[in-house]
Amino acid sequence: MSSPKIVTAAMVAIGDELLSGRTKDKNIGHLADMMTMVGIDLREVRIVPDEEASIAEAINALRTRYDYIFTSGGIGPTHDDITADAVSKAFGVDCIYDERAMALLAAMYERRGMEFSDARKRMARMPQGSRLIPNPVSTAPGFAIGNVHVMAGVPQVFQAMLDAIMPDLQTGTPLLSQSVRSPYGEGDIGTPLTAVQKNHPETSIGSYPKFDGKVFSTDIVVRARDPQALSAAAADVQAMIDAITASRVKA
Amino acid sequence: MSSPKIVTAAMVAIGDELLSGRTKDKNIGHLADMMTMVGIDLREVRIVPDEEASIAEAINALRTRYDYIFTSGGIGPTHDDITADAVSKAFGVDCIYDERAMALLAAMYERRGMEFSDARKRMARMPQGSRLIPNPVSTAPGFAIGNVHVMAGVPQVFQAMLDAIMPDLQTGTPLLSQSVRSPYGEGDIGTPLTAVQKNHPETSIGSYPKFDGKVFSTDIVVRARDPQALSAAAADVQAMIDAITASRVKA
Numbered sequence: 073m074s075s076p077k078i079v080t081a082a083m084v085a086i087g088d089e090l091l092s093g094r095t096k097d098k099n100i101g102h103l104a105d106m107m108t109m110v111g112i113d114l115r116e117v118r119i120v121p122d123e124e125a126s127i128a129e130a131i132n133a134l135r136t137r138y139d140y141i142f143t144s145g146g147i148g149p150t151h152d153d154i155t156a157d158a159v160s161k162a163f164g165v166d167c168i169y170d171e172r173a174m175a176l177l178a179a180m181y182e183r184r185g186m187e188f189s190d191a192r193k194r195m196a197r198m199p200q201g202s203r204l205i206p207n208p209v210s211t212a213p214g215f216a217i218g219n220v221h222v223m224a225g226v227p228q229v230f231q232a233m234l235d236a237i238m239p240d241l242q243t244g245t246p247l248l249s250q251s252v253r254s255p256y257g258e259g260d261i262g263t264p265l266t267a268v269q270k271n272h273p274e275t276s277i278g279s280y281p282k283f284d285g286k287v288f289s290t291d292i293v294v295r296a297r298d299p300q301a302l303s304a305a306a307a308d309v310q311a312m313i314d315a316i317t318a319s320r321v322k323a
Numbered sequence: 324m325s326s327p328k329i330v331t332a333a334m335v336a337i338g339d340e341l342l343s344g345r346t347k348d349k350n351i352g353h354l355a356d357m358m359t360m361v362g363i364d365l366r367e368v369r370i371v372p373d374e375e376a377s378i379a380e381a382i383n384a385l386r387t388r389y390d391y392i393f394t395s396g397g398i399g400p401t402h403d404d405i406t407a408d409a410v411s412k413a414f415g416v417d418c419i420y421d422e423r424a425m426a427l428l429a430a431m432y433e434r435r436g437m438e439f440s441d442a443r444k445r446m447a448r449m450p451q452g453s454r455l456i457p458n459p460v461s462t463a464p465g466f467a468i469g470n471v472h473v474m475a476g477v478p479q480v481f482q483a484m485l486d487a488i489m490p491d492l493q494t495g496t497p498l499l500s501q502s503v504r505s506p507y508g509e510g511d512i513g514t515p516l517t518a519v520q521k522n523h524p525e526t527s528i529g530s531y532p533k534f535d536g537k538v539f540s541t542d543i544v545v546r547a548r549d550p551q552a553l554s555a556a557a558a559d560v561q562a563m564i565d566a567i568t569a570s571r572v573k574a
Contacts (some may be wrong), residue, residue, distance in 0.1 A: 093355030104344030119368035191513020262442020
């Protein structure tokens with residue numbers, strides 16, 4: 073296999089409600105699924121509160137380390153929506169009322185016979201020099217500056233915005249995965265599985281315990297970018313499990 | 324109200340499977356709920372991969388900033404369980420086979436007539452000087468060193484370990500909350516809500532849009548440590564919504 077292309081990403085999920093437990097995040101798992109599908113490695117996620125300094129610090133810590141940063145939350149019309157200010161601060165640029173966003177919102181409220189209030193105008197604020205991220209659900213756009221993509225926290229809107237930007241993202245060689253189900257717990261398979269991993273250094277073998285309330289079993293997941301390496305390692309994992317089964321039948 | 328006691332916490336959720344989307348995390352939301360209940364402020368969460376350096380870096384970045392650090396994942400018997408090594412590295416101490424943990428595990432496997440294999444012995448490894456965290460579900464203990472509490476990733480075990488340590492945690496003055504339901508979207512309430520927030524600086528008012536596929540509504544959540552401040556602000560939020568309703572009926 074020719075050398076794989078690696079593209080990396082991180083996420084910053086923004087919101088007091090995620091840290092208080094009031095809202096159970098759904099965007100992290102969705103982003104993870106989408107990134108895996110197109111071959112972008114999600115390497116780190118941070119959940120931070122609605123505080124300008126915390127958001128800016130997380131974005132600046134991550135944006136130089138990874139190819140893409142995605143954020144969720146804090147871009148609505150209320151006083152606690154401060155992501156635009158925080159990202160502007162992180163990039164050291166002014167937070168302005170973007171003219172394109174103002175026009176989109178003005179037209180939408182005009183059409184619906186609603187007032188384009190000061191609160192609603194807040195949704196047009198973004199760092200100077202941003203690109204717009206379309207919002208087919210509720211018009212108010214997200215924005216991107218540099219490698220940072222700022223999206224809404226409401227899952228339907230987050231997902232629609234992500235769909236809108238996906239075609240423009242550089243993608244890498246997908247990390248393929250193959251699962252092997254083990255009826256045995258990790259304690260039974262740990263030692264032989266270490267040997268399989270050592271024999272297949274070009275793969276990454278993960279072991280995920282499951283507990284049904286009485287008995288542990290294990291999902292073993294082999295990951296590799298090369299399909300041949302993947303199936304060779306998965307076959308050895310399966311052979312390892314079959315060997316345990318055979319030894320128990322004999323005993 | 325006498326000056327409130329503030330206790331802070333952060334979490335490090337460890338595991339490639341959380342970042343690939345294979346596993347949708349359940350421990351973050353559970354920890355958030357429990358912390359809120361006892362008055363500990365969860366201030367930050369990081370999700371990191373199964374890499375020793377990434378885990379150690381996250382723990383060292385957070386443990387000096389917050390009163391408590393909680394981790395999930397990576398303490399099982401397989402080769403990809405490296406949290407004990409990473410935490411040892413973060414604290415600059417040896418990762419040893421803890422004698423108390425070895426005794427607990429040896430007795431349990433003896434009782435069950437199972438081999439205490441090298442893989443299973445891995446579950447007794449922890450930083451030198453750790454305190455044990457009991458595991459009533461499956462025996463293999465978690466551990467705590469300094470202010471860092473290392474727990475399992477399997478939700479049933481994570482929850483049981485957290486239950487075991489909760490009585491020993493210092494708790495703060497709980498951050499109380501009161502929700503006010505708004506049938507109006509954030510654009511309608513943004514401007515008056517900003518005024519309510521300004522009149523109640525000792526509270527934190529969050530605004531959470533909900534989208535049913537057609538219409539946005541809003542949950543407004545007032546948070547405060549002082550019950551009187553909380554109810555005064557919540558009453559003003561409700562009055563603000565009633566005023567919008569009255570103005571629409573008139574119009």
